[in-house]
Amino acid sequence: MARATLTIDLDAVQANWRALDALSGPATATAAVVKADAYGCGAARVAPALMRAGCRHFFVALAEEGAELRAALGAGPEIFVLSGPMAGDAPLLREHALIPVVNSEEQLARHRAELAGQPYAVQLDTGMNRLGMDGLSLARAALGLNMARPRLVLSHLACADSPAHPMNAAQLAAFAAMAMALPGVPRSLAATGGILMGPAFHFEMTRPGIGIYGGLPFAGARPVVSLALPVLQLRDVMPGQTVGYGAAWTAERPSRVAILAAGYADGLMRALGGRACAFAAGRPCPVIGRVSMDMIAIDATGIDPMPATVEILGPHQGIDALAEAAGTIGYEILTALGSRYARHYKGGEG
């Protein structure tokens, strides 16, 4: 098979969620963010594993994602839709018992008009200026919100990966103050980074995402994904010969080149070309030349015998290390993981 195998460790998913859950007290529920197909790991397998670990609250970005998730989870767990009730969403939200996160007065009006009496949540903007009601909107809406109380009030930190950033304390203070307008409504501010910043950020619900999937800022996370690429061909090149598109890499010594069976169409970005390594039998092999759509070339000189597959994600290189080589973050490495891989899930029964 030239098809590469992506392995997703559901035991690690469960262990990471439990570890994050253990960082907050018993009065704090720990949800799970499974938007973007569980950060590329496959929501249909990841979310049920999280439910077996004890998770009862899930977050997605879109109503359509929520509908798919409901099919995977069945009735019972709460599914929050972060983009809120958009025009046309009402039937999907109602049919699948999804809880829209109202982000604005406009969305609140839509919820009342189309989903009166149905559960909802409210997002407050506390300084990120992305989604959520600001203080003025909240003041105008507070009376109505208290008459039909939301299931949850939440906000999102802009700088939680930098604990010392002054924005964190400012958002925390703003959230605590604004949420007072909705007495008795459970509050949620922290994603993974917020959980790690301590109890002041935990409130009644945390909602980790990246930490579940093994990424920073949760440095103690267990890796979740590993990716092995088959070697399509080995080739000896002489000094002066070039490899790949644009003849971008030139051999400076007699070299052995291995062509691996995945490329940027599989989420191994072009930005990795000339910057990343893959690991053959544990030894680093530089990615040489440009990444092709379906192939990557590595300098495998001195690797003997050459294994049939090479590690691009695994024990020697996690998502954050590969992200650094691509000039991005582990989140984007995960969500870019392509659809052509053979996906192998292990564990997750516990």
Added chain:
Amino acid sequence: MARATLTIDLDAVQANWRALDALSGPATATAAVVKADAYGCGAARVAPALMRAGCRHFFVALAEEGAELRAALGAGPEIFVLSGPMAGDAPLLREHALIPVVNSEEQLARHRAELAGQPYAVQLDTGMNRLGMDGLSLARAALGLNMARPRLVLSHLACADSPAHPMNAAQLAAFAAMAMALPGVPRSLAATGGILMGPAFHFEMTRPGIGIYGGLPFAGARPVVSLALPVLQLRDVMPGQTVGYGAAWTAERPSRVAILAAGYADGLMRALGGRACAFAAGRPCPVIGRVSMDMIAIDATGIDPMPATVEILGPHQGIDALAEAAGTIGYEILTALGSRYARHYKGGEG
């Protein structure tokens, strides 16, 4: 709906293929490269549209892709698998009548052992040093190849997007010379760039890819994809306020910010942050701050009324323009297009 809509113009797909086909003479067949799910455009819809336009030869990267393509196309058209016969591929290749492209003596031996008598093609390496037999391998294998003649002999140009690059003439000469070892076997060297370099590169078959999908180097291509992002929320921010993760963008004047419902999980790469534009009612709005997983913020100051959706790919910005903003190429913009979009296909019946 917060779900963005990706529109794929199958009329344009057909027109581009016909235009590329018209650049070669009647003795040259024009195939189509539909690997990586037809460069992200959806092989199950694109390939049948190309067949209706007259295409009878298709190329994919993996045997698994070939099997899916066979289901979409039915019996008849030739489907070539560029990665060749890998260990374990034989049943899939045989069952779906796929033609593996043998890239090495090792693959040739495997084909003989597991697929004797079945059609195959041969790839020659003419200087790209990626896949294919080099001159020495070809010399050793030539007798056997002529006894069980391949359906096609092909090679691939490393620098076809730079017509003046000396590598093109060198690869052309090498290919013509090496192919003489396989007299009577149809030859194929040119993808889109090679087609544009003229008849010397056409041989008996061309195999365009990117040009079909509206990308450079086929400057005359009709755009194929367009992408409209719903506006989730509008927000007024004051000078000194920041937007998004890391507080990376600061308003310098009273600004109106629009939050759009797609992000890097949908293939709109983080590299676009602070560099690209989206178009609201035809007017460019800079992408501000960092691209989030599911959202992008734009500066929509002065856009009044704000439309319900904003164009990120379309008449004002094609795949190559967006690619330039991300520091990549149109190919990667296409193959990164995510799975969360609502996909709308138009035309393609003719």
